Amino acid sequence: MDRKLISRGLERRPAADFLRWILPWAALLAFGIYAAALCLVKGLNQTNMDNRFAFGLWIFVDLTMIALGAGAFFTGTLLYILKVRGLRAVINSAVVIGFICYSGAVAALMIDVGQPLRAWYTFWYPNVRSMLTEVTFCITCYLVVLSIEYLPVLLKNRRLKQIPSFLVFEFELHKLMYVFAGVGTFLSFFHQGSLGGLYGVLRGRPFAFREGFAVWPSTFFLFILSAAAVGPSFVLLTAWAVEKIAGRQLVHPAVFRSLGRISGMLLSVYVLAKTIDTLIWINRTSPDAGFPAWQFYAWQPFGTWILFAEIVVFGLVPVAMLLCPGVRGRKGLLVTAAALACCGVALNRFVLTVQTLSLPTLSFDGFMTYWPSWQESATFLGVIAYGVLLYSFSFRYLNLFPDERELAGEALEPRQAPVLAGRF
Amino acid sequence: MLPWNYGFHWSAGTIIFLGAFYTVLVVILSTLANALWRSWRDVRFEKAEALRWMSDFHDLPARDRSCRHELTGDVKVRKCPHAFDCRICELHPKFMARQRPESRQATPESEIFGLPFPLDRLYHRGHAWVRPEPDGTIAVGLDELGKRLIGEPDAVDLPPVGARIQANGTAWRMQKRGADFRVLAPVGGEVIVVGGQDQEWYLKVRPEDQPPDTRHLLAPHEVKPWVMRELERMQIALGARALGASLADGGVPVADIAAACPNADWDAVCGEMFLEP
Numbered sequence: 001m002d003r004k005l006i007s008r009g010l011e012r013r014p015a016a017d018f019l020r021w022i023l024p025w026a027a028l029l030a031f032g033i034y035a036a037a038l039c040l041v042k043g044l045n046q047t048n049m050d051n052r053f054a055f056g057l058w059i060f061v062d063l064t065m066i067a068l069g070a071g072a073f074f075t076g077t078l079l080y081i082l083k084v085r086g087l088r089a090v091i092n093s094a095v096v097i098g099f100i101c102y103s104g105a106v107a108a109l110m111i112d113v114g115q116p117l118r119a120w121y122t123f124w125y126p127n128v129r130s131m132l133t134e135v136t137f138c139i140t141c142y143l144v145v146l147s148i149e150y151l152p153v154l155l156k157n158r159r160l161k162q163i164p165s166f167l168v169f170e171f172e173l174h175k176l177m178y179v180f181a182g183v184g185t186f187l188s189f190f191h192q193g194s195l196g197g198l199y200g201v202l203r204g205r206p207f208a209f210r211e212g213f214a215v216w217p218s219t220f221f222l223f224i225l226s227a228a229a230v231g232p233s234f235v236l237l238t239a240w241a242v243e244k245i246a247g248r249q250l251v252h253p254a255v256f257r258s259l260g261r262i263s264g265m266l267l268s269v270y271v272l273a274k275t276i277d278t279l280i281w282i283n284r285t286s287p288d289a290g291f292p293a294w295q296f297y298a299w300q301p302f303g304t305w306i307l308f309a310e311i312v313v314f315g316l317v318p319v320a321m322l323l324c325p326g327v328r329g330r331k332g333l334l335v336t337a338a339a340l341a342c343c344g345v346a347l348n349r350f351v352l353t354v355q356t357l358s359l360p361t362l363s364f365d366g367f368m369t370y371w372p373s374w375q376e377s378a379t380f381l382g383v384i385a386y387g388v389l390l391y392s393f394s395f396r397y398l399n400l401f402p403d404e405r406e407l408a409g410e411a412l413e414p415r416q417a418p419v420l421a422g423r424f
Numbered sequence: 425m426l427p428w429n430y431g432f433h434w435s436a437g438t439i440i441f442l443g444a445f446y447t448v449l450v451v452i453l454s455t456l457a458n459a460l461w462r463s464w465r466d467v468r469f470e471k472a473e474a475l476r477w478m479s480d481f482h483d484l485p486a487r488d489r490s491c492r493h494e495l496t497g498d499v500k501v502r503k504c505p506h507a508f509d510c511r512i513c514e515l516h517p518k519f520m521a522r523q524r525p526e527s528r529q530a531t532p533e534s535e536i537f538g539l540p541f542p543l544d545r546l547y548h549r550g551h552a553w554v555r556p557e558p559d560g561t562i563a564v565g566l567d568e569l570g571k572r573l574i575g576e577p578d579a580v581d582l583p584p585v586g587a588r589i590q591a592n593g594t595a596w597r598m599q600k601r602g603a604d605f606r607v608l609a610p611v612g613g614e615v616i617v618v619g620g621q622d623q624e625w626y627l628k629v630r631p632e633d634q635p636p637d638t639r640h641l642l643a644p645h646e647v648k649p650w651v652m653r654e655l656e657r658m659q660i661a662l663g664a665r666a667l668g669a670s671l672a673d674g675g676v677p678v679a680d681i682a683a684a685c686p687n688a689d690w691d692a693v694c695g696e697m698f699l700e701p
Binding site: 003007008009124125126134137143144147148161164165167168169170171172175176179180183186187399402403406409 | 429437438441445448449451452455456458459460462463466467471472475476478479483485487629659660689691692695696700701
């Protein structure tokens with residue numbers, strides 16, 4: 001039915017199967033839109049957040065998605081600026097992932113702010129002393145950059161590229177992609193950092209407060225490092241998941257190993273920096289603020305296990321695995337390590353968002369718990385469904401993995417192709 | 425924060441922030457405008473066909489981008505960086521100069537594995553050929569492998585007389601078993617006469633240059649190794665679904681492979697063989 005929209009030589013499931021796959025996700029998206037509409041129409045009383053617990057599930061999801069979406073800028077930097085040609089095999093997928101993550105995060109933020117009609121206020125009346133101003137400006141600009149980077153992938157669609165003006169625009173845009181990759185890198189460094197800095201400057205929250213260099217607390221640099229480290233892991237994880245669902249090889253194993261090695265190297269730097277930062281915080285920053293660090297871990301369920309999990313289970317373990325060539329050579333272990341790394345960054349964002357706000361800091365303050373309302377959860381699930389749907393359509397109608405056709409041919413070659421040309 | 429806001433004060437922080445922000449905006453918008461302007465220029469100067477081939481070539485699997493000198497054994501492995509346009513290749517003349525004498529002196533065959541490949545013409549990697557005619561025009565046709573691959577086409581869409589075609593642009597379009605594909609033009613020029621599958625040639629073209637530059641076309645001694653590679657590619661493209669269990673024991677391709685292999689994905693096969701991914 002839609003064969004003429006699918007690139008030549010790419011095998012895709014029949015349209016009926018595809019419809020069956022997208023229907024549940026479309027239903028989930030519709031449910032999410034309904035929940036989001038409730039929040040927008042009736043107000044943020046639909047959520048379980050309040051003035052004391054102002055950051056909840058949505059901010060945790062935003063921070064995690066923005067960290068995981070860093071694969072787009074980092075892969076782009078490596079390919080277009082540092083000329084790591086092998087990553088051409090996953091750049092389209094990385095761009096789509098980045099676009100989904102950032103557009104999903106911006107959508108969730110619009111609902112979280114609760115006044116979408118006044119969204120422009122943040123640009124027109126920005127607060128110069130807020131890290132969030134820098135974040136807002138950078139994320140908006142980067143979403144524009146990601147949209148531009150997504151355009152050539154979209155215009156390569158089999159039908160669209162038949163239109164000469166689309167074809168030449170795609171060609172010319174692709175030639176200038178290194179500029180957008182550079183701008184994306186610049187913007188990503190700053191907004192990833194500022195998102196981390198946002199917590200590090202909270203003097204009133206000694207659990208999150210950190211010292212640093214000049215105006216930047218250490219969390220500024222830790223967020224950049226952690227995002228750059230897990231971005232390639234998430235690209236790897238997504239490619240592997242799509243391979244499993246599609247039932248065919250899409251990326252050469254060497255590319256998986258390369259992504260794993262890059263992720264492992266950056267993660268090792270991050271874990272080292274995080275460990276040093278934690279030791280400084282335990283021994284100096286926190287006591288200076290009047291709080292022995294162990295006090296923060298006395299409130300269950302956020303015991304010391306969470307620190308151990310963050311640094312060892314989701315930090316040191318994936319580092320050891322990703323830096324070991326033997327482990328990278330076995331796809332199951334490589335994917336496990338990448339998944340652990342991604343879980344690590346999610347846990348880090350959870351700790352800084354939810355644990356920070358749960359802990360009491362004043363003598364009359366109590367430990368607070370928070371559980372998202374169904375409207376919050378449904379909105380979150382709606383964002384996930386949006387991501388799955390956009391990726392599914394992109395995978396079906398766009399050429400997300402340029403080596404797919406070649407790998408399909410290689411699968412046939414050893415059995416079928418006689419080697420004749422070599423004789424001449 | 426912004427100069428037009430109440431209470432705005434110039435400070436180092438605002439200068440740095442606004443400077444960086446507006447620089448980023450200017451870079452994004454000017455790059456986008458640059459891409460749009462280049463696109464407009466390409467469309468205006470009719471470069472779309474050339475760019476289409478560049479784009480298609482970029483998307484071809486690496487195994488389909490082999491340099492002609494890899495096929496003849498002049499170099500072990502080399503992927504063509506010039507979209508099969510040897511006229512702009514800096515290494516092509518060097519390879520030709522140091523080509524093994526035995527390969528150039530070997531008498532070319534006009535029949536390769538039962539497929540006639542006459543020696544009076546030059547062949548293009550996209551399965552078209554050119555033959556200089558006595559009247560100064562150039563006849564353009566489909567080679568024997570291309571003909572046998574599609575057999576009797578369902579439809580042929582030839583350019584009108586007077587149209588200009590570009591080397592490596594679209595010469596004409598064909599349809600077979602639901603596949604709609606283009607045949608690459610081996611030379612550029614003005615279409616003088618149109619033929620069809622009933623005749624030996626499809627187009628007669630008055631070339632842009634006299635004599636036409638044909639360095640990118642395969643010389644007679646290069647045709648055999650190229651055809652061998654094309655037969656391999658065809659077998660891979662047809663795939664197990666079309667051929668079933670088969671034994672490569674020689675023989676001559678049948679006159680209408682499309683009719684003999686109805687289960688093949690002909691859209692993919694034609695795209696693969698005529699270099700249109």
